[in-house]
Each structure stands twice: as C-alpha cells, then as structure tokens.
Amino acid sequence: MKLSAIQTNSPVNDTNPSLSPSIALNVSQLSWCIDGKTILSNINFTLPTGQMLGLIGPNGAGKSSLLRCLYRFVRPTQGKITLFDQDIERLSPKAFACRVAVVQQDTPHYFDLTTEQLVSMGLTPHKGMFDTNSSCDGERIAKALEKVGLSHKMHQQYEHLSGGEKQRALIARAIVQQPQLLILDEPTNHLDVRYQIQILELVRSLGISVIASIHDLNLASALCDSLLLIHNGEVSAMGTPTEVLTEARIGDVFGVCAKVSPHPQHKKPLISYFYGYHDLTHHMAERGEGG
Numbered sequence: 001m002k003l004s005a006i007q008t009n010s011p012v013n014d015t016n017p018s019l020s021p022s023i024a025l026n027v028s029q030l031s032w033c034i035d036g037k038t039i040l041s042n043i044n045f046t047l048p049t050g051q052m053l054g055l056i057g058p059n060g061a062g063k064s065s066l067l068r069c070l071y072r073f074v075r076p077t078q079g080k081i082t083l084f085d086q087d088i089e090r091l092s093p094k095a096f097a098c099r100v101a102v103v104q105q106d107t108p109h110y111f112d113l114t115t116e117q118l119v120s121m122g123l124t125p126h127k128g129m130f131d132t133n134s135s136c137d138g139e140r141i142a143k144a145l146e147k148v149g150l151s152h153k154m155h156q157q158y159e160h161l162s163g164g165e166k167q168r169a170l171i172a173r174a175i176v177q178q179p180q181l182l183i184l185d186e187p188t189n190h191l192d193v194r195y196q197i198q199i200l201e202l203v204r205s206l207g208i209s210v211i212a213s214i215h216d217l218n219l220a221s222a223l224c225d226s227l228l229l230i231h232n233g234e235v236s237a238m239g240t241p242t243e244v245l246t247e248a249r250i251g252d253v254f255g256v257c258a259k260v261s262p263h264p265q266h267k268k269p270l271i272s273y274f275y276g277y278h279d280l281t282h283h284m285a286e287r288g289e290g291g
C-alpha cells in the first residue's frame, strides 16, 4: 500500500464555484449551555477554504462539544454558524449531508456490513431514493479504500476490523461523500504513529476544508495550517502553530513544562515535554503547596 500516491478529490460544489467565498466556515458568538452549565462561551473563528484547522485543548475543554455544534448534533444556545455564507440551520438534512462529512470520536457499530458497504454509505446523500450504485461509484469506493490502505479488507465484515482499521474505513466513507467540509473528532485516536501521519496527510491532500480535534500537539503543529486552542469552553488562542504553541501557553493551558523548538524538517514548533510531575506533585503536597 502506498499512501504517498494520493490523488486529490475535487470537493462537491453544487453551488457556482465562481461564487464560492474564501471563507468555508464562519462561527460567530457561539455559546452552548446545558443543564445550567456553560460548556462553550462566545466562540468566534473562521476557516479559510481548503485549509486544515486543528482544534486543540485539554480534556473537557469543549472540543467535541464545538464539533457537535458544527455538525448539528447539538444546537448552540447562541450564535451563528455559516458554511460558504449559508446558515447551516437553514440547510435541509440532505443538503447538509452533501456538504459536510463527519468522522466521530467513537466508532459506531455497523453490524452486517462489509467494509465496502460501509464506505458506500458515503454516496447516500448524493443519491435519489431509487438510485443504485454505478460502476463509477464502485471505482470511487475502491479508490477511497486504496487511499486508506484497506483494499484487502473490502469484503471483510466492518465489525471484524481493528479499531484503527475501522477509523480508516470511516475516513474512506467521508472521502466517498466528497464534502465541502470534513469534521474529524480525534481522527488519530486509534491509529499507530504511521497511520496518524499518513491519514492526516491524506486528509490534507483532499484539498477540502477540514476541522479536526487533535490531542497530539506535535501532529497538530506539523499538519494543520492553523490551530484553535480551546480552554474551559473559550477560545484561548487562534493562529498559526507558531503563534499558538508557545511554551508559556502550553504551560498555562495544559499544566506541563515544555520546550518548543523548530522541527528539524518543517521548522514548525516541535514540543519536547519534561517529566517528573508525580514527584513534583508529591513534593508540593508534602510542603502544603498546590491544590
């Protein structure tokens, strides 16, 4: 399998391309409260067309909640989300599904489906009720499976794939969907280091607008055009990896000591972490410091 030989899929554009604005996604003054608790507060950002935005932040910061607002799983309490200048609330479910593909954090169960059938589900939004798959569709599915390195598993039951293989199959389904915006919630969760890099490079190469929550800051630094750092439900920083990933900010937000230096290959921030927190916490507790 050779993921380096990636072909770029042109995104579905059922609006006039000449009218396509340079901003794919605009989020303004978004807040989400539930059970009297504010989970997201006054989130503002834009995603330029064709760029990859990494959503970073500590556990419980609100990354998945923000993504759920973007893919309409939850409705924000306040604020507006537009996709190519269209309010996402106004799009029909079918129009929304043609434009936005989502790979969620927890791989859902799809009993009785082969990997190929699972990937073919990506075509559904583009089909009428009685449409069947054409040979062109078959080729598209085969190509997507090849891109994620799963051609040899196409006839295997999806449920019998490993966690990482399932993740890659779901990404193949999203590729087949040909969205304008791809939303990925921790896409590298189950992947070994090679596939972490290759899958994010693949996603980048699609040429579509992508927003992905990523825990690995070095991966986010290397592969994202820009980063949105969420902390306690608020935007803590937004900008290029170099602007966002400073030693002070990593210390403040993640509570770790880190050294940031230019990566030897791409010169974007490379973070080296320091260890010994258990001893430090223990020492502080003995001295009556800290919480």
Ligand SMILES: Nc1ncnc2c1ncn2[C@@H]1O[C@H](COP(=O)(O)OP(=O)(O)OP(=O)(O)O)[C@@H](O)[C@H]1O
Pocket (backbone or CB within 6 Å): 034, 035, 039, 057, 058, 059, 060, 061, 062, 063, 064, 065, 066
């Ligand atoms: N439906 C819900 N009801 C109540 N609280 C919720 C709900 N969904 C999320 N939360 C709370 O919102 C906060 C943010 O959760 P979220 O899953 O968005 O964080 P996250 O940044 O994605 O975290 P992680 O990195 O651990 O996946 C958490 O405190 C969580 O308990």
